[in-house]
Amino acid sequence: MTASSTRRTTAARSRLAAAGAIAVAGALLLTGCGDQTKEKNNDSGSASTSNAPLADKLPQEIRSKGKIRVGSDIAYAPVEYKDSAGKVVGLDPDLAAALGKQLGVTFEFQNGTFDALLTGLRSDRYDIAMSAMTDNKNRQEGVDPDTGKKVGEGVDFVDYLTAGVSIYTRKGDTKGITTWDDLCGKKLAVQRGTTSEDLAKQQAKKCPSGKKLAIEPFDDNQQAQTRLRSGGADAVSADFPVAAYAVKTSGGGKDFQIVGDQVEAAPYGIAVSKTETQLRDALQAAIDAIIKNGEYQKILEKWGAQDGAVKQSVINGGK
Template identity: 40%
Template sequence: MKSRSLAFVGTLAALALASGCAAPAETAPAGSGGSGAPSAQVTAVAKDDAIAAMLPADIKSAGKVRVASGVSFPPMEFFGPDNKTVLGFDADLGAALGQVLGVTFEFQNTNFDGIIGGLDAGRYDLGLTSMNDKKSRHDRVDFIDYLNSGTTAMVKKGNPKGVKERLDLCGLNVAVEKSTAGDFTIDAVNKECPGAGKPAATKLPFPDQASAVQALQSGRADAVVTLDLSLAYDVKQNPNAFELALKPFDAMPVGIPVPKKSTELRDAVQAALKKLQETGVYDQLLAKWSLQDQALPGAPLNQGK
């Protein structure tokens, strides 16, 4: 992350160290192939006592929120050069939400496909990991929606397989992260392939997004499919290696999953997110990570279909 106000650095330093995530004011080099954060100016936010009072008693007592995150999805969440510090938009958002609520958002890395199960089991309080708000998940969690994102495909530079539309993925080896938008998208595409007279795509599922990208880089996969907000970042970091083959499609909200029973926590985090939007910090974080096109105002609940 680039230059920022010294006051903000001081305000968040303890929070960043305690949580293992990068405070929005921390400094790191940009353009380092995913190891650093971009430049931007982000304003500090004071604790809001009224919103903090909405937190459940156990979280107030613990002074922290246990956050489940699949930390391999730049620019949303990824490890810094020390392989410990969590960087990215979600990390910064968690730090800012923690400021408003007066608690630490403690990121815990886990496989994406195990996050909702971990919330059910009580291992985590919520997820902050670029999870699509899907109606099929509403029986287990509520979503506080904070971004919009579509799905796209990333291919090697020059697009050697000529992918120009969704059904061009038929017959290809396609890497996806398990239980993500890309995983579900290839299932949907494969239902359409026979009608187009094409063989189904061979889906290559991986436990994390970094492995899916590596499969494309090594030639094991012909394409990677997932949310545009992540693949656009990969292309920006590696413009000579990758390109986007498709315009984003099937846009849907991205939300913070909270267990159904945790209504107090849900309402407190929603109020804190609205506070960040009202103060302009949300817009500053979007600008910092080049996510302005994915903005979703109002912090609505359960907007997914």
């Protein structure tokens, strides 16, 4: 994992994480999609309301069910993805497991395409969406970033991390790309509904006549990588943690390289329906609790995302 269901989309603010620190941390970082199948996060399955300090903050309906249904694009390593055994792993599942201990419930991850997660939230398929989703005003207000028109009810975000957006190319074949302006006249692959797609659309409007930026959107970042690897695109844009993971792991580190600097630092947020204020506030309290007890920092360090750490959770901190 835009207001029109963007991962990671809209007005253009994405995510930050210091390239050097994440690379040094060997961050295992990301992407993909799938049908709406349930993917239970086994690590969070031990949650129990009997010894959970924040259980009473949850809505009674969720406490009774003992679980929170999480809509997520489980193909965005290292934020959420399936390991070789088919288990859902990553930064978000680990954070969810820690939150589950505080709240006394299991976070049950359900796989879906990123650009449909907010729709699933509105239709009550999910209780929350947690999928490296950028918190921004368009999503908060339910506005399509392309048309500026209202497309549905907005959502509230419980922010928990900061990240930026990066560009990567085939290794040794950068096509002279170091900035977003250099993409004019090139072909860029992105994941549909993400901040990267929004930024690409904005850049395309700035390109001079005769140097059109061709944007190729895909359902997931893995498909975009395949397109780049085959030579069908000149570059891919993705959240920095995802880009760093792709560069580190694809072809044993021989396929890709990051070019230029990260842009548009912005918060990742857990999306919650605006009517579910009690659930929203319970999640915020749980995030603050794991920040205070040190679990949060350990999880971020495990996945090389510590430079995106926040000191406390806020509601709707995106702009």
